[in-house]
Amino acid sequence: MEITQALHRAAQQTPDLPATIVGERVRTWTExxxxxxxxxxxxxxxxxxxxDRVAxxxxxxxxxHEYLFAVPWAGGVVTxxxxxxxxxxxxxxxxxxxAAVLVVDDAFVPAVPAILEAAPVVRTVVYAGDGAVPDGMVGFEELVAGHEPVDDARRGGAEPYGIYYTGGTTGTPKGVVLSHANLLSSALGSTAAGSFMTPGGRYLHAAPMFHLADGAAWGARNxxxxxxVIVPMFTPAGVAAAIAEHEVTDVLLVPTMIQMLVDAPEAADADLTSLRHLLYGASPISEAVLERAAKRLPAAEFTQAYxxxxxxxxxxxxxxxxxxxxHLRRSAGRAAPHAEVKIVDEEDRxxxxxxxGEIVSRGPHVMLGYWNRPEETxxxxxxxWMHTxxxxRMDEQGYVYVVDRIKDMIVSGGENVYSVEVENALAKHPDVASCAVIGVPDDEWGERVHAVVVPAAGATPSADELREHVKGLIAGYKAPRSVEFRDALPISGAGKILKRDLRAEHWSGSDRAVS
Structure with a gap:
């Protein structure tokens, strides 16, 4: 099983079919x-x-899209x-x-000097934009034009295809190593379910392509x-226009994006009748959003992936x-064709x-491990079994209901945020004596990052001040959207902060402690 097999097959069977459409630029599978x-x-x-890793x-x-194929074609590993x-x-x-090679586009050229200063491992920066090649970089298009084709290295099977970084429970990102077989098993199993992707259709990349959620759809489309069909990033108007202009059949969005799409005035007049499959994940979809989306997208079937x-x-x-x-709409569905899923207790029974209990899964889709982290692996x-x-809980028909997170993680707008990352950043502010970060319900984002802060003696920090402080240390989407100040945090007899008590105040009346 090789990721590049799909490219060989497409060029053989549909050589003149568009492989990619970006605005007015169309490239066939042969190209x-x-x-x-x-x-x-x-x-x-x-x-x-x-x-070798290429980022x-x-x-x-x-x-x-070409990078995702070219790196394994060269023998490398995507990052x-x-x-x-x-x-x-x-x-x-x-x-x-x-990663000795880093590919960047126009949006991230300004960040390169700071990145290179902190990451001397990078030897070469490849510019994948449309303008003049910046000093010190090599051009993506010049590299393509200046080299003759080479044979596919034919990496596949259990060999690593990519390292995908996710937030770390210890406060630093960790690399998830996935093989060709891992990714193709997930793609094949998902498509075998029958409602994941329209054969020969057009998939719109609106979710970020660096993220494996969109990567799964990329693999299934191949x-x-x-x-x-590719847009630089999600905007309601841009997505609606792309669906209408290019007769898109499939798209993956998180529930927050779906809500924004169906409610946006600037997308109200777009013809979205070509859409056949709408994939979503990160959280269940609310009744209200599902109802509005079904009316706006009458030909589309909805599939949730967990x-x-x-x-x-x-x-x-x-x-x-x-x-x-x-009642099933509140579930995460049943095991996909390639997966086995069960619920276990603390003794793995x-x-x-x-x-x-804890949701665990086994099958050919389970990662090779965490990069250079054998103990965590x-x-x-x-x-x-992969312990999620x-x-x-699971019902008698095998439907899984996610009710809480054993790992201290928040899913906000489809992005994973580990509480410890935010707490570590908050704790560096001199006016913070102690803090706890939890996920609380949010109508727009599903969950939002919420900080409970005990100020240092005599200090009176503001919520805005703490948010800006956090944004200076970690990604902005991880910064608390809301902050409350207390004299003390609830503590267990063993001295641990009782986050379950903090969450209970916000999730009371719900059978779930996550969204």
């Missing part, structure tokens, strides 16, 4: 394969060999970079992965054939027919139906 083979040759000349920091583009991270977080991931980066990323699917059953994969850190 795509040729450009990938030339870019791979250039990467090899830059020193990329078997297993990309970019908004969505056709060049991102997509979170575009919302601070320069310090970006530099950490580059150093941790040992498996079933068709075209990638999983995580470590699961490549799909573990369960809530099928379109399930959305017609009231399977619990009876209806009992809350062993803990997560104990017994051959999510608390849930």
């Amino acid at each position: 795509c394969r040729d450009r990938v083979a030339r870019l791979a040759a250039a990467l090899q000349e830059l020193g990329v060999g078997a297993g 990309m920091l970019s908004l969505n583009s056709d060049r991102f 997509p970079v979170n575009i919302r991270w601070s320069p310090a977080e970006i530099a950490f991931s580059l150093e941790d992965a040992g 498996v079933v054939g068709g075209t990638h 999983g995580m980066t470590e699961l490549s990323p799909v573990a369960t699917l809530l099928q379109p027919a399930d959305h017609a059953v009231d 399977e619990v009876p139906y209806g009992t809350v 062993a803990t997560a994969l104990r017994g051959g 850190g999510d608390g849930g």
Whole structure:
């Protein structure tokens, strides 16, 4: 199983079909394969060999699509970079992965000097924009034009395809190593479910391409054939226009994006009738948003995917027919065709139906491990099952309901935020004596990052002041959207902060402590 097999097959079977559409720029699958083979040759000349990591920091583009193929074609390992991270977080991931080559687009050229200063491992920066090549960089288009195609290195199977960084429970990102077989198993299993992707259709990349949620849809589109329509980033008007102009059949959005799309006045007149499959994840969709979306997108079927980066990323699917059953809409669906899922207790024993425990999954989609973190890998994969850190229950039909997070994580607008990262940043402010960060319900974002702060003696910090302080240390989306000040935090007999008590005040009356 090789990621590049899909490119060879598409160029053979649909050579003149558009592979990518970005605005007015259209490239066929024949052109795509040729450009990938030339870019791979250039990467090899830059020193990329078997297993070497190549990072990309970019908004969505056709060049991102080509990068995802060209790096393994050259023998390397992709390392997509979170575009919302601070320069310090970006530099950490580059150093941790040992990425000697970094590809950037116009949006991130200004950040390069700070990144290079903090990440000396980077030897070469490739400019993947449309303007003049900045000093000190090499041009993506010049590399493609200046090299003859090379043969595919044919990496595949259990060999690593990519390192995808996720937030760390210890406060620093950790790399999830996924093989070709991991990703293709997830793509094949998801498409086998029958409601994931229209064969030969057009998928719109509106979610960020660095994120494995969109990466899963990229892989599924390649498996079933068709075209990638790409917009730089999500905006309601831009997504609506792209769907209408290019007759998009499939798209992946988080519930927050769906709400924004169906409610946006600037998208109200767009013809969205071509849409057949709307995939979503990160959280269940609210009744109100689902009702409005169904009216606005009458031809679209809705499928929810639950999983995580470590699961490549799909573990369960809530099928379109399930959305017609009231109580099932609050579930995360049932195990996808490629996955096995169960609920276990603290001793890893399977619990009876209806009992809350930890959600675990086993199958060919489970990661190889965490990059250079053998102890954390062993803990997560104990017994051959990936321990998700999510608390849930399963009913007699196998539907999984996520009810809490064992790992201290918040999902806000589709982005994972680990509380310890935010707490570490807050604690560096001189006016903060102690703090706790939790997720609380939010109508727009599903959950929002909420900080409970005990000020230092005599100090009176403001919420805005603390937010700006956090944004200077970590990505802005991780900063608390709300802050409350207290004289003390609830503490257990063992001296631990009782976050469950803090969350209970906000989630009372709900059978879930997550959204």
